[in-house]
Structures are given as structure tokens and as C-alpha cells.
Amino acid sequence: MFTVGQLVQPDTVEEAYRILTEKKDAAVLGGCAFLRMGSRAIGTAIDLSHLNLEGITEHADSFEIGAMTTFRMLETDSVLNTFFDGLLAEAVKPIIGVQFRHAVTVGATVFSKYGFSDLITALQALDTEVELAHGGRMALEAFLNRPYEKDVLTRLWIRKDGRRAAYQSFRNSASDFPILTTAVSLLAGQGRIVVGARPLKAAIAVQASQELGRMDLNSQRMDEIAALAAGEMTFGANMRGSAEYRRELCKVLVKRAVTEVAACK
Ligand SMILES: Cc1cc2nc3c(=O)[nH]c(=O)nc-3n(C[C@H](O)[C@H](O)[C@H](O)COP(=O)(O)OP(=O)(O)OC[C@H]3O[C@@H](n4cnc5c(N)ncnc54)[C@H](O)[C@@H]3O)c2cc1C
Numbered sequence: 001m002f003t004v005g006q007l008v009q010p011d012t013v014e015e016a017y018r019i020l021t022e023k024k025d026a027a028v029l030g031g032c033a034f035l036r037m038g039s040r041a042i043g044t045a046i047d048l049s050h051l052n053l054e055g056i057t058e059h060a061d062s063f064e065i066g067a068m069t070t071f072r073m074l075e076t077d078s079v080l081n082t083f084f085d086g087l088l089a090e091a092v093k094p095i096i097g098v099q100f101r102h103a104v105t106v107g108a109t110v111f112s113k114y115g116f117s118d119l120i121t122a123l124q125a126l127d128t129e130v131e132l133a134h135g136g137r138m139a140l141e142a143f144l145n146r147p148y149e150k151d152v153l154t155r156l157w158i159r160k161d162g163r164r165a166a167y168q169s170f171r172n173s174a175s176d177f178p179i180l181t182t183a184v185s186l187l188a189g190q191g192r193i194v195v196g197a198r199p200l201k202a203a204i205a206v207q208a209s210q211e212l213g214r215m216d217l218n219s220q221r222m223d224e225i226a227a228l229a230a231g232e233m234t235f236g237a238n239m240r241g242s243a244e245y246r247r248e249l250c251k252v253l254v255k256r257a258v259t260e261v262a263a264c265k
Pocket residue numbers: 027028029030031032033034035036037067094095096103104105106107108109111112114116117118119151152153154175176177178
């Protein structure tokens with residue numbers, strides 16, 4: 001279990017960032033589920049709950065999602081889930097259980113860039129931007145590829161572009177970490193196929209995505225696209241599965257997700 005010297009509740013994002021960077025042993029608190037797994041000694045714990053960063057707001061062309069929004073909020077938001085074929089709800093639903101999803105937060109998850117993350121895989125299939133207290137606003141892809149730097153993730157922005165999307169993941173058993181995650185989206189000839197938990201962090205299968213956007217889809221074409229995705233991605237091994245197993249799984253999950261997206265067309 002982690003320990004905390006003092007708890008602060010800043011009234012502005014600027015103050016939260018200042019404390020984080022000025023105090024060497026400071027850390028931001030999300031839902032604390034992951035922090036609880038370790039034994040970190042946090043000198044100053046920064047609680048963001050006075051910053052109005054909890055919740056999902058619909059704008060004319062985007063959704064704004066505060067860093068303190070929980071997975072359960074994503075899962076149950078009736079407006080958000082009328083978009084993208086309920087992709088975000090589908091991605092978080094298999095994670096542990098309802099009580100757990102009431103605690104864990106979007107900001108902590110995306111900032112931590114977990115390789116196994118169901119949510120990051122799904123967000124990458126959408127037009128998602130990350131907003132940071134210091135780093136400003138940038139595409140999720142750019143954020144994921146940046147080296148680590150102390151900052152506070154404040155919001156996500158997802159463009160409401162009407163894309164179709166589907167999510168697939170595979171676990172050894174319910175409530176375990178995923179062995180592989182995939183998200184597929186399609187909008188006006190632009191396809192995106194994302195593969196995560198490889199166990200490396202989620203990435204876009206670039207060639208397969210291009211083929212998905214270009215082609216009239218039938219069963220044979222879907223098999224070819226799935227094989228292309230499995231061929232171009234790098235996979236690794238961990239206690240949950242070998243690289244070879246993940247590559248075979250990738251073909252199956254990508255085909256299933258592409259089939260769902262094609263059926264939505
Ligand atoms: C037992 C267990 C099983 C899990 N299984 C899965 C799974 O199957 N699939 C899956 O996708 N995920 C899984 N997760 C991860 C989970 O979904 C969350 O991503 C994770 O717990 C982090 O969220 P949190 O709110 O608990 O973060 P916390 O534990 O509060 O924080 C995690 C880290 O993020 C930092 N942080 C928090 N908020 C911010 C912020 N706004 N800006 C910058 N830094 C911040 C903290 O300082 C800390 O370093 C699992 C986690 C646990 C503990």
C-alpha cells in the first residue's frame with residue numbers, strides 16, 4: 001500500500017502543476033486503484049477533486065471528458081454511447097467489476113500509458129486529443145509517443161465525427177488483464193485498426209488501416225486485412241501468452257471487429 005505525507009486539494013490546475021513540479025515526491029491521485037498495488041511513499045498527494053474535472057460534456061463537435069471521470073461514467077453515459085457504436089462502453093465493461101470501474105479514472109489511465117489498457121486502445125481508434133496542464137492540447141498519438149514528463153492530464157477531447165467503431169478483447173479469464181485488445185473504426189474511406197496489450201502499448205496497424213479504408217469488404221477481404229494487421233504488428237510474450245499466440249489472436253479479433261464495423265455501414 002502507498003503512503004501519503006500530506007494531502008493537498010488545489011483550486012486551480014496551475015497550482016496542481018506547480019506543486020507537482022516543485023515537490024520532488026509529489027504525485028497526482030486518480031482513483032488510486034493502481035497506486036494501491038505499490039508501496040510508493042508520496043510526500044504530497046495532489047487530489048484534483050476541486051478542479052471540476054469529473055464528467056462528460058457534449059459540445060457541438062466534440063465530447064469533453066474530465067480527467068477524474070470514472071470508467072463507470074464512460075460506460076453508462078447515455079449520450080456518449082449513442083456515438084461510435086458504444087465503443088468506449090464496450091472497451092471498459094470487461095474490466096474487473098462495477099465497483100472497480102466506479103473508482104478508476106480516465107486521466108490516470110491515459111497519462112500512465114499502460115500497455116494493457118483497454119481504454120487507450122479504444123481511444124486511439126477515435127479522433128482523440130489529450131489536454132495537459134503544462135503541455136497543452138495534442139493528438140493522443142503524439143502524447144503516447146512523447147517521452148515521460150511530469151504533468152497533469154486535465155481532459156480528453158473526442159471529435160464527434162460519426163465514425164463507426166467496434167471493440168474486441170480477449171482474456172484468459174474474466175477480470176484478468178487482456179491478452180490482446182483491438183479497436184477498429186471507419187469513416188468515409190478512412191479506416192483505423194488499433195492493436196494493444198501486445199503486451200507493448202497499443203499502436204495503429206498502418207497498412208491494414210489503409211486497406212480497410214480502400215476496400216469493398218467481403219469475408220475474404222476481411223481475412224486479408226486481419227492477416228495484414230497481424231503481420232505488420234510486433235508482439236511480445238508475458239505470463240499470459242506468447243508472441244505467436246498473440247499474432248494468431250490478432251487475426252481473429254481484427255476480423256471480428258472489422259466484420260462488426262462493416263455490418264454497421
Ligand atoms: C488489479 C487491477 C486490474 C486492472 N485490470 C485492467 C484491465 O483489465 N484493463 C485495463 O484497461 N485496465 C486495467 N487496470 C488499470 C485501470 O483500469 C486503471 O487504468 C488504473 O487503475 C489507473 O487508474 P486509477 O484512477 O486507479 O489511477 P491511480 O492509481 O490513482 O494513479 C495511477 C498513476 O497515474 C497518476 N495520475 C493520476 N491521475 C493523473 C492525472 N490526471 N494526470 C497525471 N497523472 C495522473 C498517478 O500519480 C499514478 O502515478 C487494472 C488495474 C488494477 C489495479
